[in-house]
Amino acid sequence: MLRGIYTAESGLLTAIRDINVKSNNLSNISTAGFKQDRLVTTTFAEALAVRQAVRTTGKLRELGTDAVRGKTALELKTDFSQGALQETHRSLDFAIAGEGFFTVESRGGEYDEYDNPGGTYEGKYYTRNGQFQLDPEGYLIDGLGNYVLDDGDSPIFAERYDFLSDEYGNLFTAEGDYIATLGIFNPRNPDLLIKSDEYPFVILDEATAMRENEDGEEELENLEFTGKIAQGFIERANTDIGTQMSGLISASRYFQSLTQIVRAIDAALGRSVTEVGRL
Numbered sequence: 001m002l003r004g005i006y007t008a009e010s011g012l013l014t015a016i017r018d019i020n021v022k023s024n025n026l027s028n029i030s031t032a033g034f035k036q037d038r039l040v041t042t043t044f045a046e047a048l049a050v051r052q053a054v055r056t057t058g059k060l061r062e063l064g065t066d067a068v069r070g071k072t073a074l075e076l077k078t079d080f081s082q083g084a085l086q087e088t089h090r091s092l093d094f095a096i097a098g099e100g101f102f103t104v105e106s107r108g109g110e111y112d113e114y115d116n117p118g119g120t121y122e123g124k125y126y127t128r129n130g131q132f133q134l135d136p137e138g139y140l141i142d143g144l145g146n147y148v149l150d151d152g153d154s155p156i157f158a159e160r161y162d163f164l165s166d167e168y169g170n171l172f173t174a175e176g177d178y179i180a181t182l183g184i185f186n187p188r189n190p191d192l193l194i195k196s197d198e199y200p201f202v203i204l205d206e207a208t209a210m211r212e213n214e215d216g217e218e219e220l221e222n223l224e225f226t227g228k229i230a231q232g233f234i235e236r237a238n239t240d241i242g243t244q245m246s247g248l249i250s251a252s253r254y255f256q257s258l259t260q261i262v263r264a265i266d267a268a269l270g271r272s273v274t275e276v277g278r279l
Contacts, residue, residue, distance in 0.1 A: 014041055015255035022248040033128030034237035038077045042258045067124040081192050083238035084228055091161055094130030095235040098227020101126035101201060105147040105155065123207060125199035126185050128235055130235035134158060150180040182229060189219035
């Protein structure tokens with residue numbers, strides 16, 4: 001019976017996390033550039049096999065579907081698929097059609113384990129949200145007030161609102177003078193980027209930045225940008241409302257079922273203790 005409680009408890013924790021993930025996806029439906037997350041769940045036996053596979057091959061194998069000992073939350077996966085583009089006619093709005101992220105300077109500075117634990121790797125973070133603004137000095141900033149960087153990792157001094165962008169992210173004044181080129185980070189494997197509490201996407205640390213795949217290629221190498229930049233557009237969140245709503249209902253029902261199982265087992269244990277006490 002105790003094993004049954006442990007199994008149900010594992011499932012309850014996974015259901016709670018799944019509900020939180022789906023709720024977060026739905027709450028960010030209006031956030032430009034938001035990428036929905038998905039909770040990968042598996043059984044304990046499968047999770048152990050996956051962890052062993054990762055240690056030996058460095059890759060996450062596809063999970064099986066046999067439910068043996070209750071569900072376990074294995075990891076959170078971000079869906080980087082393209083969101084729909086919405087025209088805004090605002091010159092400070094930008095959208096990426098294709099792969100890549102806008103590069104932004106972190107106000108927290110560069111991460112240092114001892115001197116600046118609140119910073120980010122290389123003092124930068126990455127976003128698909130191109131709703132930018134101009135600060136009082138004329139620099140291009142994001143919604144958090146941090147500098148948007150060019151392809152040389154320098155803040156972009158646009159000065160005025162009436163600048164123009166071509167499809168490659170080259171910015172020009174209304175008179176046609178070159179200003180800068182938007183810095184687009186296009187990693188080979190975006191799955192290594194993580195969401196933080198404060199910033200959309202960051203690189204965890206140097207070890208992650210230098211990680212190589214089986215072919216000896218750096219997984220976070222900045223590849224050539226092959227997409228297009230659309231000025232006057234934003235990228236809508238790629239959240240699938242129907243899927244998330246149905247998944248949220250299923251997760252809630254699963255949670256309720258496991259709660260009833262725990263209550264039933266607890267009641268049975270209570271009766272067993274009472275009967276043993278009588279003996």
